[in-house]
Amino acid sequence: MHSRTSELPGLHGLSAFAGAPAPPPYPERPLLGPPLRDSAREGLKIAIVGGFGAGKTTMVGAISEIPPLSTEETMSGAGVGIDEPVGASRKTRTTVAFDFGRITLDEERVLYLFGAPGQERFWFLWDRLFSGTLGAVVLVDTRRIADSWYAIDRLEHLGVPFVVARNNFSPPDHSLDELRDALTLPPHVPLVDCDARKRHSVKRVLIALTRHVIARTADPAGPAGPAGPWPAAWPGGAP
Amino acid sequence: MTRGPVNSGEPDRLYTLTGGRAPASASAFDLVTLVVGEGEPARGMQSEHIRILRMCHRPVAVVELSARLALPVGVVKVLLGDLLAAGRISARPPRSAAHGGEHRPPPPDTLKKVLRALQNL
Numbered sequence: 001m002h003s004r005t006s007e008l009p010g011l012h013g014l015s016a017f018a019g020a021p022a023p024p025p026y027p028e029r030p031l032l033g034p035p036l037r038d039s040a041r042e043g044l045k046i047a048i049v050g051g052f053g054a055g056k057t058t059m060v061g062a063i064s065e066i067p068p069l070s071t072e073e074t075m076s077g078a079g080v081g082i083d084e085p086v087g088a089s090r091k092t093r094t095t096v097a098f099d100f101g102r103i104t105l106d107e108e109r110v111l112y113l114f115g116a117p118g119q120e121r122f123w124f125l126w127d128r129l130f131s132g133t134l135g136a137v138v139l140v141d142t143r144r145i146a147d148s149w150y151a152i153d154r155l156e157h158l159g160v161p162f163v164v165a166r167n168n169f170s171p172p173d174h175s176l177d178e179l180r181d182a183l184t185l186p187p188h189v190p191l192v193d194c195d196a197r198k199r200h201s202v203k204r205v206l207i208a209l210t211r212h213v214i215a216r217t218a219d220p221a222g223p224a225g226p227a228g229p230w231p232a233a234w235p236g237g238a239p
Numbered sequence: 240m241t242r243g244p245v246n247s248g249e250p251d252r253l254y255t256l257t258g259g260r261a262p263a264s265a266s267a268f269d270l271v272t273l274v275v276g277e278g279e280p281a282r283g284m285q286s287e288h289i290r291i292l293r294m295c296h297r298p299v300a301v302v303e304l305s306a307r308l309a310l311p312v313g314v315v316k317v318l319l320g321d322l323l324a325a326g327r328i329s330a331r332p333p334r335s336a337a338h339g340g341e342h343r344p345p346p347p348d349t350l351k352k353v354l355r356a357l358q359n360l
Contacts, residue, residue, distance in 0.1 A: 043271025069306035105356035
């Protein structure tokens, strides 16, 4: 879908500025959905983490005011965190695609939801997505519970507040308590049911997360989470 | 769902766009930094700079620019760094990531406003 061209980008720019009826030199995706308000001042982030097929994009799309968009982030090995698996090259350059959507919260604030792949090899992306994030939702596909273990471990380790949402595309076979045991999820981490296709259900998950974050911020050592201080510095350094 | 490969298959072009500069020159931008254009494109500007300026008559987040331009986030940050240095755009960084390089959660008053807004959705 991307046409190759041997012309220099700058030449396109000149002709475009002169008003020549040339087609756009490169593909450009239209804005589907409302633009941000002129008064928008602050972008906020929530990461939705889950394994392949867990429903991350579905969840973003259920509540986003724009159709979910996809883009890519590239990172060189130099910035990869200290928790990189032993033996992995530090000079690799990795590219990963991720989805996102947005919700205008009020006159000034807009919340971005990022669908983050939960596998270990994508951890470098998390560092960026989670820097300054409000918190995370771990979306669990009950057919593949093991996919969530790593994500939960990492979030706990970093002290990022999160809730776990069981995505019920079909009626669940087990109770939430059984799931909590299977995930070895600490009691202070909220575990909720949801249907990632339903707006009101996703809204409830985001509210549960925000409440959890507020409780933890008010009392970091309290029942909402003994995970310690908020990470002062992220493994990847400043994004 | 808007799917499609970003232009990462054309490394030469991306190199041309950024002059080979590392994304480190663009570390001023977060994924959710909101960018607003300051004025119209000028004659002789690089076409990607013009395209960005045309997209940010109103505030737009870095990550949205990346998706709409079909360019990797790092490349867009470099281009935005050029525009910021030239005074062509202004940037509204997220408050929660703007504490001297240390990343903090959003302040309590922001969290309460987020909660209220989500409840009213």
